[in-house]
Amino acid sequence: MLNKISVLLIVSLFFTFPIFSQQTGNNEVYGQVLFSQNTSGLVRGSGYNKDGTKVMHSNDPMAKPEKNIIVSCHPLSFEAELPPTPNAYVTQKEQTFIPMVLPVTVGTTVYFVNEDQFFHNVYSNTPRSRFNIGRRPPGNSYGQKIKKTGVVQLSCDIHSHMSGTVLSLDTPYFTRADEEGRFKLSNLPDGQYRLEIFHPLYPSGFSEIIELKGGKSLNKSINLNKP
Amino acid sequence: MPLKIYPFFIFLFLPFASYAQLQLAWNANVDMELSKAGDLSHFYYNEIHNDLTDWHFDLTQANVMGQLFLSDQFKMSARLLVKRKWGKEFGQISIPQLNLQWFPKEKNYSLTLGRFINPYGSFNEKQLSTQRTFISIPLAYGYYHGISQQIGLMLARGQYNKISLNGEVDWGTSTVYYGGYVGGLQFSWWTDSANPTSLKVALVNGASNIRQVFGTPLNVGLVSRLKFQPTYFWQQGVSISLGSFMERTENNEVLDNLNQYYQLLIGTDYSLGTGFFSFSGEIMAAFYRVPIYSPEEMDFLSDSSPLTQTLSNISSYLDIKYEPPFLSGSFLAYRLDALVFGKIENDRYNDEIWDNHVLRHSIGVGYKLFPFLLVRGMASTQSTRNKPAWSTQQRTFRLMLTLHY
Incomplete structure (x- = not known):
C-alpha cells in the first residue's frame, strides 16, 4: 500500500515539476527610470481656463508625476496568480486625486474616499472601463471593482481639472519608483517577461522583453526621453 | 475686438516671460450640428437662423485655446474662435x-x-459645448429683446416688423451678451478653506449686454461676483453688473451723452446636487435707462429733449440633470427658462410691457461616445405672450457632435 502511494507521489511530482520549475527562482530587476523634469514646449492643456482663478491643487507628494512612475513585469511564459491588491484607495483631497496613479491587479476593488468638505464625483469614460459613482458627500468611501486591464482615466464632473489614473495590471509584479526614478522588483520567478514603465507625463511609456532565470539580478536604466 | 489690435497686446506681454520656463498648453474643439426648426425661428429668438429652418448640417464652431505659461507668476490665455455669423455662414473668425x-x-x-x-x-x-448640458443657451443670454445699442427702446422689434437701420435690421440685444467676454482689468480673490469662497471685481468696457466693443463713446462698466458654498452640496453666486452700452451712430446724433444710458444687472446663481441628480440655474433682474424710439415716427420721443425711460425685466432658468449610473457618460436633462418684461410707465404706452414674455421648455440627452467625442441632442418649444401661434413655429430640434482635444 505504502509503495503504491509512493509511486503515485513520485509520478505526480514528475508531472508538476515543469510548472514549479518555471515559478521558482529569486530573480530581481532593478534600475532607474530617467526622464526630463523640464516641461517647456508645447503640451496638451488640461482644459479650458474658464474663470481665471487658480484651481485648488494638493501639494501632497503623491500628487506629483515623479512619484507616480509604475514599473511592472508581465509574465509571458507562465500565468501568475492575481490576488486583489490590498489597500487600494484613491482619495480626493484639495480637488486632487491622490495618488495620481494607483496600480492594482485586475479584479481589485478600488475605494474612492472624499476627504474634501464638498461634493466629489468619480467617473471614467475609458472604453471598456466606464463607470460613474455619482456625487459623494464628504467622508464617503465607495468601492468600484476594476474589471479590465489597462489605463483607467478618472475624472470628477464637478471639478473638471481633476484627473487621475488607475493602472489595472495583469501581473502581481509591479512597484512604484521613488522620486529619483529608482526601482526594484524582487522574488520574480524564472521566465520571460515584458517589462513596462508607466509615467503620467510620457503616455507612450516603455516596453521591453526580458528573460530571468537562476536568481538573475538584472540592472535596467531606462531613459524615457529617448525615442 | 479688431484682429489688428492683438499683436500690440502680445508685444506688451512679452517682458513678463521667463524664457527657460515657457510652456504652451493647448486644447481644441469642433462642433457640428444637425438642426430643424419651426418656420418663425431666427437666430435672435431660438438661435436657428430663419434661412436654416429645414434639416441642416454644418459646422457651428471651432476653437483653439492656449495658455502660455510665461513664468511661475505670469500666464497668457487666448482663444481663437471660428463660428457662424449670425448663426448662418460658418467662417467668422x-x-x-x-x-x-x-x-x-x-x-x-x-x-x-x-x-x-x-x-x-x-x-x-x-464657454465650450463640452461644459454645457444643453446645446441652446438660456433666454437671458440668447434671446434678443427690444433694446438697441443704437436707439434704445424699440417697441416694434417684438412685432415681426423689424426696424431697419442703415439697411440692416437691428435685432436689439440679449440681457447678457452670449459671447461671454469683456475687456478690462479683473481682480480675483479666493480662499483655500474647506468651504471655498471667491470674489471677482472687474472694471470693463461696458455693460454686460454689450456686443460692440471699442466703439464711441468709450463705455465703462463694473462687474462683480461673489461665490460661496453654504454646505457641501450647494454652491451659490451673487453677481452685479452696471455699465453703459449705447454706441454713437448717425441714428442717434440727437442724443446727448450716451453714457447716461445704462444697464444694471443683479442676479444669483446656484448649483445643488445629490447622487446622480444636479440642479442649477440663475435668476437675474435687469434695469435699463434708455431713450425711446418710436417706429411710427421714425424718431426719438422727446419733450424739449429726448425722453428717457426706466425699464426692467427678469429672467430665470433651471436645469435638472440626471446621469444614469448604468450608462456612464450619458445624461438626461430638462430646462425651464423664462423671460418676463416689465411695463413701460409712460402715458403714451398705457402700461404696455416693453417686449413679450417668453417661456421655453427644453429636453436634452447626451452621451460621451469616446473620451474625445460627445454627442448631444435636444428639443425645445417656446411660447410667447401675444403670439400664441409662434409656439409651434419656434420649436427646435438639434443634434450636435463635439470633437475635443
Missing part, C-alpha cells in the same frame, strides 16, 4: 479671449488684464 494673468507667489489673489470671461453669473464660465 475672432479672438474673444486674450489676457495676461498675474498670480503672486503664495497669495490668494490674481490680476487679469485684457479680454477675459465676464465674471457675471455662472453661465459665462461654460
Whole structure:
C-alpha cells in the first residue's frame, strides 16, 4: 500500500515539476527610470481656463508625476496568480486625486474616499472601463471593482481639472519608483517577461522583453526621453 | 475686438516671460450640428437662423485655446474662435479671449488684464459645448429683446416688423451678451478653506449686454461676483453688473451723452446636487435707462429733449440633470427658462410691457461616445405672450457632435 502511494507521489511530482520549475527562482530587476523634469514646449492643456482663478491643487507628494512612475513585469511564459491588491484607495483631497496613479491587479476593488468638505464625483469614460459613482458627500468611501486591464482615466464632473489614473495590471509584479526614478522588483520567478514603465507625463511609456532565470539580478536604466 | 489690435497686446506681454520656463498648453474643439426648426425661428429668438429652418448640417464652431505659461507668476490665455455669423455662414473668425494673468507667489489673489470671461453669473464660465448640458443657451443670454445699442427702446422689434437701420435690421440685444467676454482689468480673490469662497471685481468696457466693443463713446462698466458654498452640496453666486452700452451712430446724433444710458444687472446663481441628480440655474433682474424710439415716427420721443425711460425685466432658468449610473457618460436633462418684461410707465404706452414674455421648455440627452467625442441632442418649444401661434413655429430640434482635444 505504502509503495503504491509512493509511486503515485513520485509520478505526480514528475508531472508538476515543469510548472514549479518555471515559478521558482529569486530573480530581481532593478534600475532607474530617467526622464526630463523640464516641461517647456508645447503640451496638451488640461482644459479650458474658464474663470481665471487658480484651481485648488494638493501639494501632497503623491500628487506629483515623479512619484507616480509604475514599473511592472508581465509574465509571458507562465500565468501568475492575481490576488486583489490590498489597500487600494484613491482619495480626493484639495480637488486632487491622490495618488495620481494607483496600480492594482485586475479584479481589485478600488475605494474612492472624499476627504474634501464638498461634493466629489468619480467617473471614467475609458472604453471598456466606464463607470460613474455619482456625487459623494464628504467622508464617503465607495468601492468600484476594476474589471479590465489597462489605463483607467478618472475624472470628477464637478471639478473638471481633476484627473487621475488607475493602472489595472495583469501581473502581481509591479512597484512604484521613488522620486529619483529608482526601482526594484524582487522574488520574480524564472521566465520571460515584458517589462513596462508607466509615467503620467510620457503616455507612450516603455516596453521591453526580458528573460530571468537562476536568481538573475538584472540592472535596467531606462531613459524615457529617448525615442 | 479688431484682429489688428492683438499683436500690440502680445508685444506688451512679452517682458513678463521667463524664457527657460515657457510652456504652451493647448486644447481644441469642433462642433457640428444637425438642426430643424419651426418656420418663425431666427437666430435672435431660438438661435436657428430663419434661412436654416429645414434639416441642416454644418459646422457651428471651432476653437483653439492656449495658455502660455510665461513664468511661475505670469500666464497668457487666448482663444481663437471660428463660428457662424449670425448663426448662418460658418467662417467668422475672432479672438474673444486674450489676457495676461498675474498670480503672486503664495497669495490668494490674481490680476487679469485684457479680454477675459465676464465674471457675471455662472453661465459665462461654460464657454465650450463640452461644459454645457444643453446645446441652446438660456433666454437671458440668447434671446434678443427690444433694446438697441443704437436707439434704445424699440417697441416694434417684438412685432415681426423689424426696424431697419442703415439697411440692416437691428435685432436689439440679449440681457447678457452670449459671447461671454469683456475687456478690462479683473481682480480675483479666493480662499483655500474647506468651504471655498471667491470674489471677482472687474472694471470693463461696458455693460454686460454689450456686443460692440471699442466703439464711441468709450463705455465703462463694473462687474462683480461673489461665490460661496453654504454646505457641501450647494454652491451659490451673487453677481452685479452696471455699465453703459449705447454706441454713437448717425441714428442717434440727437442724443446727448450716451453714457447716461445704462444697464444694471443683479442676479444669483446656484448649483445643488445629490447622487446622480444636479440642479442649477440663475435668476437675474435687469434695469435699463434708455431713450425711446418710436417706429411710427421714425424718431426719438422727446419733450424739449429726448425722453428717457426706466425699464426692467427678469429672467430665470433651471436645469435638472440626471446621469444614469448604468450608462456612464450619458445624461438626461430638462430646462425651464423664462423671460418676463416689465411695463413701460409712460402715458403714451398705457402700461404696455416693453417686449413679450417668453417661456421655453427644453429636453436634452447626451452621451460621451469616446473620451474625445460627445454627442448631444435636444428639443425645445417656446411660447410667447401675444403670439400664441409662434409656439409651434419656434420649436427646435438639434443634434450636435463635439470633437475635443
